[in-house]
Amino acid sequence: MGDLDMGMASNGLTRRFFLERLGRMGGTAMLLAGMDALGFGIGSALAAPPKLEGKPRKNRVVILGAGNAGLASAYELTQAGYQVTVIEARSFPGGRAQTARKGFSLTELGGATQNCDYDDGLYINHGPWRIPYHHHSTLHYTRKFGVPLELFNNDNDASFLFFEKGKGPLAGKPVRKGEVAADMLGYSSEILAKLSKQGALDSQMGAEDKERFIEFLTEFGHLSKKDLNYTGTPGRGFLVDPGAGTDPGPGKPSAPHKLNDLLDSGLWHMLHSVAEWEQQRTMFQPVQGMEQIPKAIARHLPDGMIRYSTEVQRIRQSPKGVTVDVMRDGQPETIAADWCICTIPLSVLKTIDHGLSPAFAEAMAKCAYAPVGKIGLQMKRRFWEEDHSIYGGHVFCDNPDINNIALPSTGWQGQKGVLLGYYNFGPNAAKVSARSPADRAALALDYGQKIFPAYKESYETSFSVAWHRVKYNLGGWGMWSDEARATAYPLLTEPDGRLYLAGEHMSYIGGWQAGAFESAWQQVERLHARAMKG
Amino acid sequence: MGDLDMGMASNGLTRRFFLERLGRMGGTAMLLAGMDALGFGIGSALAAPPKLEGKPRKNRVVILGAGNAGLASAYELTQAGYQVTVIEARSFPGGRAQTARKGFSLTELGGATQNCDYDDGLYINHGPWRIPYHHHSTLHYTRKFGVPLELFNNDNDASFLFFEKGKGPLAGKPVRKGEVAADMLGYSSEILAKLSKQGALDSQMGAEDKERFIEFLTEFGHLSKKDLNYTGTPGRGFLVDPGAGTDPGPGKPSAPHKLNDLLDSGLWHMLHSVAEWEQQRTMFQPVQGMEQIPKAIARHLPDGMIRYSTEVQRIRQSPKGVTVDVMRDGQPETIAADWCICTIPLSVLKTIDHGLSPAFAEAMAKCAYAPVGKIGLQMKRRFWEEDHSIYGGHVFCDNPDINNIALPSTGWQGQKGVLLGYYNFGPNAAKVSARSPADRAALALDYGQKIFPAYKESYETSFSVAWHRVKYNLGGWGMWSDEARATAYPLLTEPDGRLYLAGEHMSYIGGWQAGAFESAWQQVERLHARAMKG
């Protein structure tokens, strides 16, 4: 664990801090939010890979790592006529972009080996799982290589919020997000519309604006035109749904929660005018798992270009080139090239005999890596759909061991399904990951049972990951403090000799595949410009 | 056209009236909204068909119409051991639940014949197109018969709003919905938070509530903690998206619109605390078109049970049974049964020699049918995705000839696509439908071109429908005024002799397939209860 995490752990994550973060992010990741606060941006700038024109003389490139950054580098350089070798420690392409399904095996550092035994066709994206519509680079590759996409339901008004730490009648009770939104915003609109009517805005708004503003609040908050009261709205759901004939006929409306109870509950932390940029509709997932993206890129590389199960152990440079000592099945080998693109996570790279300059090494050490955990629980029945009409989306919880339970956006109305039982970060991820896989599942099940009566009885098997304990990652993603972003990071965007760093950590869209792709595009372009000079 | 439509047309639909309706409904259908105002409910009550136990003696049922109501009646009664005959005027099952694809042909009353010539695999759901997650009855059949579903993207923050009739710099400009939401709600939150801070709520809120309320507004509206100002938020989008390295690095933030400009534009009509009940996420569509639902039910009926291309011309009853005179290819035939379930739209039924009681006939006449039009435009390039990053959702417009342009929620990143060019209602539907198919397309293209520069150049072919001009429908759906709902409707829920009415019009979820299914379930149950008595 890096400085930052320790810092966060020792500062203590107060509930309010956690909720603010969780809330502000539309419920994704506390640490992603932390990253935002620390100067990480969100969104993806480049829509297409660079055009690499001309034939360089020195054209042998060794790429370290066959995650998305390494694969994109290899593909674009190969297209431009480079001779590329990719060294990958794992036996498959994609790095973090993994999908666990039957037969997938993972041994965490100092942990048990898990052999995923989901039913055929079921899987969990235990790494990246969703793609924002504006991540042009990621979507460039899905389009180019025809990876079929389906919508990822990232925001479901019908899904529950479950906060235990507040007060009042809504604490510890699953409440549908749509109810909370309708009521909190209904009351807020009522209050503001009435104040406005009473003249409270007269100093800042003309008569015409004021009239339209009240009209806006009335429509937005579903207020009664007559008296500007909020007394509920069909959009928050019915007590008895409308139907056929005269019974149920029009159904029975539901009554709103009390403002005071809502304020007590803390559930309002989950409401936002707009979701954070990278959490906004529309989001996608590849059909049959995120691994389909790297697999598709790898299929479009020449056979044998990627050397799998081959670990980088030593990197050396001379003014003329780069040599990389690797080990495969106990067999050492040395690969020589003119250039190197290194996409190994900095958490791992700093443990390797990399021979990089002291300034570079020092800068690398300033990037902290996030502890992150996920668990996929196979359920023999899709009770969330069948019993609760929740189709996809998240159940946001105020317990940071869990954070959110996510319901799958695939296999609608099927027999079984794999749901995400927790998505935890930082100290909580560290804590939960100290448990055995079975104990992690038990923790997830105990919690989920509070929300869904059929949780435990439907459970069949689990697969969990703690990325900080995964050998070739040692963390979920890189995090830069403001200070490191200002000092260390810019240095690392420059080559050290003939070696260029690429990967999600070399971007302001860290923790996203687009960060890996775009940093690869950027470094490949720079390398090419230099190679063309001779 | 029925009373109601004429009423609406002659009252004149002011722009405000239209916008209110459009806005309140999350942008669906003015007349759907009109229906709501007139006492139509929204939502769906029954999760499963009735259990029909026991063997009735008189068990021959003739079902008129093989739309969803007729099909569901036939299926459930067949399961319960009834001898069922279904009479259907069209050559295919599904009634309104049609999908236009290559080879589909439609001749409107007094209109040209359109032969749909979309490319293979492309289609438009020119009738029903989306299924709310709480329409349990519709979802019952998709699940039971394994009709694969995919998400229908009904709310896309990245999509445009396009209002021409307002004032100021935002009038006549496509503006992304997320920007409008972030800014309108940001400013509203700022105003209310500041008023609250200044003590404006002190009479109605205790100190603790006040503090939390301000905290809520700060988080919800993305206000600065320091001074409660709203100055934009990443969630509204960037001027330059964040990316790799140091350039673009963190990207460049965007500046909010002015509150006054937003109020001038009228775009705020499209913002709501929660979407209307039947427009809420999650929504579905069957893979490969809505027709897959009725086709699946029809496949599960005994061969030959549905007599296609057979028109009901006369219905007669005696104390002992029902006879239906039908015509097929000029050949008359009479079908005798113990019971009749009639799912023919009332707009059509009242033109048939039905022999029903005068009170019944009078009540039927009180149901008005909505003029509704849709057009599907095949585009040779998915410019909305490629040029604008809009993946599904709607472009809401304040021109009631158009209302909304809908981008397809299928075929993501494909070569071509069919988008919905307009969805118009009432007098506007009547007006537009008076044009030839080619002229309707021209109208849609002229309008779309104002929003998307590549609209016209990408256009290939169109298919349009005006439901009020479709022979066996004569309108999109039934509409009840408050008065008719109170007097006529209840009468029609009772059988007239041995004839039971079913169909979307016999529900409070009219204009939705669930209304058809649930009224079928209800009438089948009543018929069975009576048949069991002897």
Ligand SMILES: Cc1cc2nc3c(=O)[nH]c(=O)nc-3n(C[C@H](O)[C@H](O)[C@H](O)COP(=O)(O)OP(=O)(O)OC[C@H]3O[C@@H](n4cnc5c(N)ncnc54)[C@H](O)[C@@H]3O)c2cc1C
């Ligand atoms: C839990 C989680 C959730 C996420 N969610 C999302 C999401 O929803 N959407 C999204 O777009 N992104 C998401 N991300 C981020 C995304 O996974 C990463 O940004 C991206 O996959 C990183 O790609 P990369 O090529 O930079 O690194 P990696 O994928 O880690 O690739 C590095 C490669 O180097 C190899 N390697 C390491 N050491 C050696 C060695 N010594 N010798 C040889 N090879 C070595 C590794 O095996 C690996 O293949 C998520 C990540 C995590 C962990």
Ligand SMILES: Cc1cc2nc3c(=O)[nH]c(=O)nc-3n(C[C@H](O)[C@H](O)[C@H](O)COP(=O)(O)OP(=O)(O)OC[C@H]3O[C@@H](n4cnc5c(N)ncnc54)[C@H](O)[C@@H]3O)c2cc1C
């Ligand atoms: C434009 C539009 C959009 C819609 N959008 C949605 C949506 O998004 N989601 C949704 O769930 N619902 C939607 N609906 C509503 C949905 O289509 C209907 O509620 C439902 O399909 C009606 O089913 P039904 O069986 O009651 O009537 P129909 O489907 O109309 O069935 C009646 C049947 O009777 C037959 N018939 C008529 N006259 C005769 C005769 N003389 N002899 C023999 N047979 C005859 C007809 O051919 C037809 O098959 C939409 C409808 C329209 C028009």
